[in-house]
Amino acid sequence: MRRFSFAALLAEAANAHQGWGRQWRNPEPKRSYDIVVVGAGGHGLATAYYLASVHGITNVAVLEKGWLGGGNTGRNTTIIRSNYLYDESAGIYEHAVKLWEGLSQELNYNVMFSQRGVMMLAHNQHDVQSLKRHIYANRLNGVDNEWLTPEQAKDFCPPLNISPDLRYPVIGAALQRRGGVARHDAVAWGYARAADARGVDIIQNCEVTGLRRGPNGAISGVETTRGFIGARRVGVVAAGHTSVIMSMADVRMPIESYPLQALVSEPVKPVFPCVVMSNAVHAYISQSDKGELVIGAGTDQYTSYSQQGGLHITTHTLDAILELFPQFSRMRMLRNWGGIVDVTPDRSPIIGKTPIEGLYVNCGWGTGGFKATPGSGHVFAHTLATGEPHKINAPFTLDRFYTGRLIDEAAAAAVAH
Amino acid sequence: MLLIDCPYCGPRPEVEFRCGGEAHIARPAQPADMDDKAWAEFLFIRSNPKGVHAERWIHQHGCQRWFNALRDTYTDAFIETYEMGTKPSRLPDGRTTR
Numbered sequence: 001m002r003r004f005s006f007a008a009l010l011a012e013a014a015n016a017h018q019g020w021g022r023q024w025r026n027p028e029p030k031r032s033y034d035i036v037v038v039g040a041g042g043h044g045l046a047t048a049y050y051l052a053s054v055h056g057i058t059n060v061a062v063l064e065k066g067w068l069g070g071g072n073t074g075r076n077t078t079i080i081r082s083n084y085l086y087d088e089s090a091g092i093y094e095h096a097v098k099l100w101e102g103l104s105q106e107l108n109y110n111v112m113f114s115q116r117g118v119m120m121l122a123h124n125q126h127d128v129q130s131l132k133r134h135i136y137a138n139r140l141n142g143v144d145n146e147w148l149t150p151e152q153a154k155d156f157c158p159p160l161n162i163s164p165d166l167r168y169p170v171i172g173a174a175l176q177r178r179g180g181v182a183r184h185d186a187v188a189w190g191y192a193r194a195a196d197a198r199g200v201d202i203i204q205n206c207e208v209t210g211l212r213r214g215p216n217g218a219i220s221g222v223e224t225t226r227g228f229i230g231a232r233r234v235g236v237v238a239a240g241h242t243s244v245i246m247s248m249a250d251v252r253m254p255i256e257s258y259p260l261q262a263l264v265s266e267p268v269k270p271v272f273p274c275v276v277m278s279n280a281v282h283a284y285i286s287q288s289d290k291g292e293l294v295i296g297a298g299t300d301q302y303t304s305y306s307q308q309g310g311l312h313i314t315t316h317t318l319d320a321i322l323e324l325f326p327q328f329s330r331m332r333m334l335r336n337w338g339g340i341v342d343v344t345p346d347r348s349p350i351i352g353k354t355p356i357e358g359l360y361v362n363c364g365w366g367t368g369g370f371k372a373t374p375g376s377g378h379v380f381a382h383t384l385a386t387g388e389p390h391k392i393n394a395p396f397t398l399d400r401f402y403t404g405r406l407i408d409e410a411a412a413a414a415v416a417h
Numbered sequence: 418m419l420l421i422d423c424p425y426c427g428p429r430p431e432v433e434f435r436c437g438g439e440a441h442i443a444r445p446a447q448p449a450d451m452d453d454k455a456w457a458e459f460l461f462i463r464s465n466p467k468g469v470h471a472e473r474w475i476h477q478h479g480c481q482r483w484f485n486a487l488r489d490t491y492t493d494a495f496i497e498t499y500e501m502g503t504k505p506s507r508l509p510d511g512r513t514t515r
Contacts, residue, residue: 243465254461
């Protein structure tokens with residue numbers, strides 16, 4: 001891997017930038033690997049990277065039916081925060097935020113992580129009580145989150161209107177200053193480049209069509225559109241398609257896949273300094289470094305794999321945004337799109353073992369998985385390398401839906417489901 | 418927005434309807450006899466196929482009646498709608514068709 005540095009930039013500038021070359025290989029699949037990761041999104045690539053960098057396991061393939069980072073990794077609204085209510089959730093999301101803070105240096109790739117702050121608005125007494133409860137729970141878990149008066153919220157986010165005669169007046173806000181955004185494509189590319197440099201094979205255009213099991217019932221490899229690939233362990237990191245992959249081994253999952261839409265406006269000069277969310281009004285918004293307003297909608301009401309949702313869902317979301325920020329009423333929306341998210345009954349992920357030996361799963365991130373990418377990959381790599389969960393992902397078992405020990409994060413996403 | 422053929426009212430826009438999730442999951446007749454595995458199956462486990470899916474809908478802003486539907490989750494196209502308590506002309510096998 002050629003390291004990016006100021007010296008490298010100068011050298012390439014003198015060379016008219018002709019010598020950068022490809023940042024990862026495009027290898028043919030080998031006949032077998034120690035570990036096969038299904039899905040080259042952010043979580044899958046992070047898993048492969050930490051398998052190589054932390055555990056020294058480099059005989060690893062990441063299989064991707066399309067191109068890397070082309071699914072939900074490239075479709076989310078890039079928001080990063082860790083102010084979740086329950087101890088287990090705070091544990092894994094805070095683990096991720098700590099990894100985010102050093103990620104660009106670690107990968108030698110600028111993921112444009114920007115801790116510009118994530119602010120959640122309170123419009124009524126219930127919001128105040130709920131957000132304060134989150135703040136106190138977060139503080140006990142060492143997660144930064146603080147209460148702002150309307151004036152302090154306005155200072156932090158000048159576009160906010162705090163007039164008391166609004167339809168949805170802002171009567172306070174919770175602010176996680178360490179929250180923010182990152183460039184989602186760069187996260188996939190950075191992990192891919194760093195994993196590839198350590199010997200991981202990233203195999204694109206290679207769709208898994210079956211999971212093969214040996215005579216003892218354990219996983220022996222995967223059938224793909226490019227032939228059979230043997231593996232001692234298989235980690236499924238397939239987001240919205242988890243149920244489809246797992247059904248190949250007759251494992252039924254507590255997951256439903258829904259379309260989740262987002263949209264961006266035309267790019268404008270910097271007008272919006274942070275991320276603002278409102279659960280009551282059902283909207284969240286930020287501005288990308290390119291200048292687009294980035295707006296997330298809620299899920300559609302029916303399960304689907306179509307990667308598009310109903311127009312009335314986005315219309316409803318824009319209505320909500322304009323309740324809070326009427327100054328954006330003349331903005332043109334450039335693009336909207338949908339991704340397929342894997343939603344669990346308790347809105348918490350499943351990271352760990354399955355009933356089949358050698359088959360592991362990392363799924364159920366639902367509407368908010370991007371923020372967890374480094375932490376998810378880190379603990380799942382530990383699980384795949386050792387066969388046992390890391391203590392951070394130990395509570396996120398598939399088994400919890402049978403024992404009843406749910407992690408019921410109603411606030412797992414920015415908007416109500 | 419989907420156009421949904423209510424078996425009682427005819428085709429109407431999706432905003433008149435609410436989706437009630439997977440169909441044909443029978444409420445346990447003897448709850449006390451259920452073990453944890455059976456409860457998990459009933460409450461949480463879903464077939465979630467990429468293909469034909471049997472699901473329940475209610476025409477909330479119309480006749481307010483529940484009905485079942487077969488819909489392809491890959492194309493979102495409705496294959497048929499049918500009344501509660503009846504079976505469709507063909508049952509999905511619960512697995513992907515693509």
